[in-house]
Amino acid sequence: MLFKDYEPLKKKQFQILDAEGHLVKPELEPKLSKETLLKMYKTMALGRVADIKALQYQRQGRMLTYPPNRGQEAAQVGAMAALEPLDWLSPAFRELNAMLYRGVKLEQIYLYWFGNEWGNHFDEDVRVLPVNVIIGSQVNHAAGLAYASKVLKKNEVAVATIGDGGTSHGEFYEGLNFASSYNAPLVVVIQNNQWAISTPRSKATKAETLAQKSYAFGIPGIQVDGNDILAMYVATKEAVDYARAGNGPVLIEAVTYRLGAHTTSDDPTIYRKDEEVQAWEKKDPMIRFKKYLIDKGYWTEAEDKALEEENNSYVGETFKKVEATGLETLEDIFKYTYKEMTPQLTEQYEYMKKYLEEEGK
């Protein structure tokens, strides 16, 4: 069994597809359909274009602060591909690809980073919680989703994602401990992208790996090559099955790298060396996955080029639509504080409305 073979203190990292796209563990290659594999790849390809363009829009002053995802596509999509439709994602904030795979529309994701809460109003059947900016707290929310699933016998698993920096947070420990004590179906996927803004992973904890923190909860843990989408899928699938069967949580550490800045406000050249980034560029998860698909005869360079063009125009059009939404209404910023506006809120809303009318605004 995978979790036994890769017990964190054995100091082994789980990998199926190496950086060059070779199957190093062919016996563990998942039996995914061509359709699923292409859905995974196409999500990553769209995510990459959307990510790069978001940065450009921000630099043009058209988009607000945005957290780049480039380099983490496999760690996100590989994990999400292992979920069933009714499973939950309780995300952190650097989750573009994970959210796209789970059915959140790009238009909504862009709208949120454009500065509009309607971007968090996902379609009703989308089992994704909104972008969470408060580090670590989403693990508690996922623990609650998992607890409800257990007592209502819903058979759903809750997956929380968190950064390496987030594992320093109390809520990471409280949420995992809470879910573990009830065997609630929770899987936590750490996106260890090596940097918490300017703080390297090595300075965040004395623990050699983040996966070994699983021992404290009495649950399985595994460190995975987060840029290997096949390993991410296999490890998460095993974890989700294990949690769904009533065994309790699993902790996955995806070792990956944030190739871009923390956010558009950050300059990573201050705190990390070019050589480090270049070394990780070679381990780009897109390169090896594309090679794998081409080797299997599922994909061609020509199709890849066509897809990129298609994505470029789709993303451009999507952002244009988002830009056209303009400002929110006054009513919207009041209306959702409670189910019904309180007398105080009604009074404040009416006051502001009248003020704007009188000022001719």
Add this chain to the structure above:
Amino acid sequence: MAVLTLLDAINQALDQKMADDSRVVVYGEDTGFEGGVFRVTAGLQKKYGVDRVFDTPIAESAITGSAIGMAINGLIPVAEIQFDGFVFPGYTEIVTHMARYRNRTRGRHGLQIVVRFPVGGGIRALEHHSESIETLLGHIPGLKVVIPSTPYDAKGLMISAIEDPDPVIFMEPKRIYRSGKQEVPEEMYRIPIGKAKVVKEGTDVTVVAWGAFVREVEKAIKLLENDNINVELIDLRTINPIDEETILNSVKKTGRFVVVQEAVKTYGPGAELISIVNEKAFLHLEAAPARVTGFDITVPLAKGEHYHFIQPERIAAEIKKVAKF
């Protein structure tokens, strides 16, 4: 009709809502097997099982944070924090998420949650067991904050809180958990959140209090019997949203206004209530409004708390000053 303590009345409300709605779960530190350190949840685990009434690890942020996920995924959590001062480790989830979720998702996820805990001083307890933190919760948009003063109100407010579509902070004045009983109807009934109650009508001075201090003001009123001051006493019952109408109607009649709060003085609810009166009933005032409050200090331990906690005599003295202004 059964005669119940405030504690029993809350227990009955929880019991009846759990029987009424299988989505309701009750949990917290020592809340399940033991029934809580005050026994507010006594007997519930036996009746409804360990999945619906359960003990948690000592982790307040997991208690409040998991409530969010539970509410999104089909449960109605009634989460207990063991003491007022222990709210703070769980405060981040309340303020940064619970209060904001409906707005953040533009109505996709409203959170039907009750967070309940004993509040206030007067039981000679350890540090962090005697805090009055209504300002710290009443100040947060998206939360409703209630505090009952009688067994009857406690039951009706708890039922309303559990049925409310938004997160409700339910503060239980621990010093009157067991002191004083009242007839409480067996059937379920509701006290609306956001409505104050005129406890005693009067013509000379409006006094607003809540929780354990409604009774302290009643004692003060007795002390004033020979002073010919006819006090109108209002029990605020809900800290947020404030029932301005009841307060303003009263002040317009009496022209004088006193607020009694156990909480420390600065930025307390008294300041907010006096501002409302100043803004909306200024020309009706015949005296400067007054506050009778705790001091801006850390709640003293047992040997010093008598200075900090408000006695009926101090309330009576302040009412007298305002009446004779």
